[in-house]
Amino acid sequence: MYLHIYIWYNMQKTVSPYIDSRATKKEQVANMFNNISKTYDFLNHALSLGIDTLWRKKAIKELLNSQPKNILDVATGTGDFAFTAIKILKPQRIIGVDISKGMLAIAQEKILKRRMEQIFEVRMGDSEQLLFNDNEFDAVTVAYGVRNFENLDQGLADMLRVLKPGGKIVILEFSKPKYFPIKQGYNFYFNHVLPTIGAIFSKDSAAYSYLPESVAAFPDGDSFIARMIQAGYSNTQYKSLAGGICSIYTGVK
Numbered sequence: 229m230y231l232h233i234y235i236w237y238n239m240q241k242t243v244s245p246y247i248d249s250r251a252t253k254k255e256q257v258a259n260m261f262n263n264i265s266k267t268y269d270f271l272n273h274a275l276s277l278g279i280d281t282l283w284r285k286k287a288i289k290e291l292l293n294s295q296p297k298n299i300l301d302v303a304t305g306t307g308d309f310a311f312t313a314i315k316i317l318k319p320q321r322i323i324g325v326d327i328s329k330g331m332l333a334i335a336q337e338k339i340l341k342r343r344m345e346q347i348f349e350v351r352m353g354d355s356e357q358l359l360f361n362d363n364e365f366d367a368v369t370v371a372y373g374v375r376n377f378e379n380l381d382q383g384l385a386d387m388l389r390v391l392k393p394g395g396k397i398v399i400l401e402f403s404k405p406k407y408f409p410i411k412q413g414y415n416f417y418f419n420h421v422l423p424t425i426g427a428i429f430s431k432d433s434a435a436y437s438y439l440p441e442s443v444a445a446f447p448d449g450d451s452f453i454a455r456m457i458q459a460g461y462s463n464t465q466y467k468s469l470a471g472g473i474c475s476i477y478t479g480v481k
């Protein structure tokens with residue numbers, strides 16, 4: 229009962245990038261990522277001191293046992309999670325979808341530069357209405373994407389639809405550290421350092437204020453697992469990284 233009230237309460241809260249905008253969250257998110265696409269990779273690595281690469285690897289390794297041949301990377305952005313999957317899992321094919329043209333343009337440049345066009349293809353696509361058949365993919369991956377969905381439950385349900393029975397989803401997302409001193413250090417860094425550096429280098433100050441605000445309002449840990457179960461995933465699990473700064477969520481269809 230309390231869990232349902234908690235889930236309902238969280239579903240009512242929507243944090244969008246631009247406070248004064250009348251556009252939907254999805255339109256705002258696509259605009260924001262178009263604005264920051266050219267500096268996204270640089271700032272990602274710089275602001276995380278390169279740790280984002282380690283977290284991506286750790287998350288992708290959750291799929292080592294299932295050896296997926298055919299993968300869908302949702303909210304692929306500039307493609308870094310998919311490139312990590314290619315390196316570690318050596319799939320036959322991976323398709324990346326995203327709602328931001330700007331982010332996909334960078335991903336496409338990287339695909340051509342690395343000569344990976346036979347393995348990795350990117351397309352415009354919305355996680356909440358995926359243009360794929362039911363039961364099409366051995367695995368679905370999402371890094372730092374679910375927090376940006378306009379409708380998380382619809383996104384989780386549609387990703388489940390395109391997974392093959394027995395297929396696995398791996399979700400990497402920021403979470404909220406609970407304990408001293410990581411909690412205090414993280415709050416200071418996320419609320420003060422990151423928005424300031426982000427505003428200087430990305431020329432979109434809203435983007436790096438939206439980051440801590442969206443993490444604060446987003447379900448993590450058991451609350452996120454509850455949403456996955458509600459969407460229909462089984463064998464759900466999560467692992468906290470770096471004292472809870474990030475979490476890896478997995479589930480099976």
Ligand SMILES: C[S@@+](CC[C@H](N)C(=O)[O-])C[C@H]1O[C@@H](n2cnc3c(N)ncnc32)[C@H](O)[C@@H]1O
Nearest residue numbers: 261303304305326327328331354355371372376
């Ligand atoms: C923080 S970036 C993550 C990119 C990449 N996965 C990575 O690990 O660097 C989030 C991405 O989610 C995309 N996104 C947000 N909502 C989406 C949706 N409903 N469907 C598809 N992509 C979405 C954004 O356009 C953006 O490129």
